[in-house]
Amino acid sequence: MSSRKEFRELVPPEEAHEAIESLDLDGGTEEVPLREARGRVLAERVDAGLDVPGFDRASMDGYAVRARDTFGAGEADPAVLELAGAVHAGAEPDVTVEAGTAAEISTGAVMPEGADAVVMVERTDRVERSSTERENGEAVNGAGEGGDAVELRTSLAPGDHVMLAGADVAAGERALGPGTRLTPREIGLLSALGVDEVLVRSKPRVGIVSTGDELVRPGEAVASERGQIYDVNSYTIATAVEEAGGEAALYPHAGDDYGEMERVLTEAAAECDLVLSSGSTSASAVDVIYRVIEDQGELLLHGVAIKPGKPMLVGEFPDSAYVGLPGYPVSALMIFRHFVAPAIRRAAGRPEPRTASVEAEMAVEERYGEGRTRLMPVGLIGSGPSETARDASNGGRTLAYPVDKGSGATTSLVEADGIVEVGPDTAYLDAGEAVSVDLFSPDVRPPTVFGVGEDDPLLTSVLDDLDRPRYLTIGSRQGLRRLEQGVPDFAVVTGATDDIEARELGGWTRDWGLIVAPDNPGGVDGLADLVDRELRFVNRPTDSGLRGTLDGTVEDLADSRGESRNELVERIDGFELAARALESPARKVASGSADAGLGLRSTAEKLGLGFVPLGEERVRVLANPERLEKPGIEALREAVGNAPTELPGVGR
């Protein structure tokens, strides 16, 4: 294993950026149908091949006339022209407008020969010309549409309400330049030109090779006892590649066998513009990749002085670029976004997303002293009356708090909104310090409301009623502490809250107790059975409010027996065996690996297990007093008030 160490000549992040910029990811060009060209980038200039419009075109409903025939006409002295016929849109005119005549015309119709202007229908009347002329030499108004003449109450200049052929775009004109991204507007202009296929830049083809014998594709069965896990990076990175404008191709998993790795990597390199490897965190797989790149191509750098992402590789195969991403999903995605996505966007001709970043303030202090650049995932909280970062600048502030559950945790993917790049010389960020947050995508919004605290099934359905909430189940104790620090918008807690300043938004009660096998075959009767009988128990951690409630009950039992608490719990097998999540003790009972678990009546019923009630505890939703004006808090108050309490063991 020690041979690995010599690979690590860590280069500064700037060198990694330069190395990736030096790679050629250009995918060439391709013809695509216009209908499917949205978002693509023109590979060459498009000149107009025809005039738009292709003919002199009426731009109003009315009558096509010779302007000269209308000179001097007005309300007081209308001109009367004989009706020579009609022209409709989409039809060839079968009428010529001679002096003294007019032709009815629709918007968009071809101007008939002889006519050089159009009068709007609103400025005309149809009259009977022949008869009235015979009687008194004047037209009679109001003869309706049946009249054989038209009276114009306005004079016209040549060209009035006529769009000349080529007035919009003329044949030979430059319509769109190379590099133009095709949005609905450009698609519109190309449609007008009759173009139905365009030459665009091909999307850079990016092959993704997952490494690691332990990986299983989602949807397949995973054998946990053999250490198998689902492959997170393949789909995550593929989706991120597509978001950046590339086309992703997934290759089969490669284990750490040299021959197999070589076969997969060279196949991917032959078919793609860029090969990304990712997946395994095992040193031996990384070593094998390293050797394959060295043998088949060139390694430009190995190891970057950045956290996370140290084990990043950059190289070239003869016909493809190569980047090796770290194995942990969060690290892999961060390194991809930071180093690789800009290169894919460049090759695809995509602009950098404009709003990839927002300004924020640190919600808490953060210490970091490793002396290399750190990409710190952070969650955002809008502290003002409005939820958006944008509006936050008009009054409210946006707060950023570090999300660091260790790079192995996929949940930190969704608990963070973006990344703060912390320079190698920054060892300390103060609470309130200004930071720039590089968002995971331009669509990222801070949650409408951000809460922490106890895990609770009724709360879960309350959250479902809210629009984009974020809730971290860190237990009542940590929840209260964070609320005291002023970070979250609300905390959900059980037990005593001392004298914390907070506004209670509402609450409910829940039945808690011991979860046992269906129908309680062991006849577990209460807490004393855990002490006195040989039962395997699963507890919850001390941060959990449920555990706090249990601890109180344990003390009562000890008191009533005249024993010390410690004596009592030492006799409970598994009292210190704490499962992090609400349902975990119950699930251990269900799987047969425990006889009793601390839990809720609702969990027992959900999982079809037995339940031995030990009491009822109150769950309270407490709002940060500084954030009462946040719309998300108002929505939460309402959702708590409307929360259905039909869950077993839940009451008001």
Place this chain on the structure above:
Amino acid sequence: MSSRKEFRELVPPEEAHEAIESLDLDGGTEEVPLREARGRVLAERVDAGLDVPGFDRASMDGYAVRARDTFGAGEADPAVLELAGAVHAGAEPDVTVEAGTAAEISTGAVMPEGADAVVMVERTDRVERSSTERENGEAVNGAGEGGDAVELRTSLAPGDHVMLAGADVAAGERALGPGTRLTPREIGLLSALGVDEVLVRSKPRVGIVSTGDELVRPGEAVASERGQIYDVNSYTIATAVEEAGGEAALYPHAGDDYGEMERVLTEAAAECDLVLSSGSTSASAVDVIYRVIEDQGELLLHGVAIKPGKPMLVGEFPDSAYVGLPGYPVSALMIFRHFVAPAIRRAAGRPEPRTASVEAEMAVEERYGEGRTRLMPVGLIGSGPSETARDASNGGRTLAYPVDKGSGATTSLVEADGIVEVGPDTAYLDAGEAVSVDLFSPDVRPPTVFGVGEDDPLLTSVLDDLDRPRYLTIGSRQGLRRLEQGVPDFAVVTGATDDIEARELGGWTRDWGLIVAPDNPGGVDGLADLVDRELRFVNRPTDSGLRGTLDGTVEDLADSRGESRNELVERIDGFELAARALESPARKVASGSADAGLGLRSTAEKLGLGFVPLGEERVRVLANPERLEKPGIEALREAVGNAPTELPGVGR
């Protein structure tokens, strides 16, 4: 036609927004494979179905041990444990760690039974235990990987470098809430849970019915003489629907026949959540649609007090919503974006794009006095040293200038960057006044450099070398005037520039003259032939620099003949017949509808026509002196300097 007028009870824009909000565009839900779920929106909550990780997992390469065996160990006093075996990622452990033993373990591997902590390989050495013990009871360092024991130079607590089963997500935990948009991060979390299909909101299906007998789909042949034009709205609106998160379905064109329109509209209504009609500007087609909606469904409103977009319709079929868009492409797209796209985004569960707007200043004054809300298309110019609107806020300004070529012009689609909504009471916007520009899409960037002036083939290839330039061919005269007003970054002109303040970036000469049929069958010899012979001539407009140059030559000819200019030009057939675009006179010659046209040698050669030279004129690129620091101007200067002059008739 007068019967139409009674339809028009214009409602305020707010009522149109409300009417559209009242429509039900919900497309239901559907299962999609995770691999194709990017951008989709979860229809229901996803709870974890399993623990992640599914087993207690080593988070370091090293040795799995019992923490108790390491108590008190340190650099000075290492602990030595017998090597009991090895566990690799993706394999079931075949070793049990008894007291006093350790098992080699890779990152990600299953913790073997008995072990409760992992020591990093860096804090260990492999030693020969058995032999050294025999010799002197102490392990010998540096025995390498072959040693049968491991020496630990650190003490461990239970759980060190172990990720417990369920530590990331535990079975039963809420993983993602309903309404969550799936980006790479959420795809990652779902992958970790083994989910490969998700229930998402269906994209609202939007049917697009183009109306108008004159419309032809791009790619087909268009018969201009019959007034046919390409259908612009179908593809434009379909693309805009997709951009908003909908799924677009194009229906066949419907003419203004009641039966045909009814058939197409009811078919679309049966298959779609929303039907949009658009295309025809003809009153009769709109009337027919109106009647169909009234007969088959309900019309909620007809006519909105907004410009453009007055003729907008909102209604409902029994199973579908309906919106009728204006016929002109620019109007149709603006009304779609303003009223319809937000409703589609809502139904699709998409967030409003964050940066749909930028703050700008009016570059020129604008008067408008119609008393109804106006959606004014504007182009953007970054005036500062940096091109982006974002950076503009840190120093430079973003200027907005109205683009109004009439709603019939598709080119204004690409010459504008967004829309300024001008209230009904605003009759005047001053130059410098602050306006908020609603961008056509979040990806819209102001052009890197914005120029106006003469049309010129060499300039066109210079533009191709620039990244996102915008150039409006408004002729030398208008170009100079706009440059004087300080609006564009540069102007391209021929002829005299008086004493305009500008910096010349470079220029070239071009041969101009008369373009005639191939090989000049009429033997046209010069300008005098136009005066003296019966030749049909096509000129350029007076704004064109080329026309200015011709006018000078005409005056010289008149002087030399002792005639007045007016006498001379009255004898030129077509002297006042000005074609807007550079190649249009030549193309009229090519089509046989003219004998001679004003143009350039390069145009004649490009189109394979004859050329009678009349002179050489200088084309100059003049920069706005206030914008010399714009990077786009520097890039332009360079591109002008490098411009290839191999075009026929072009020189330095």
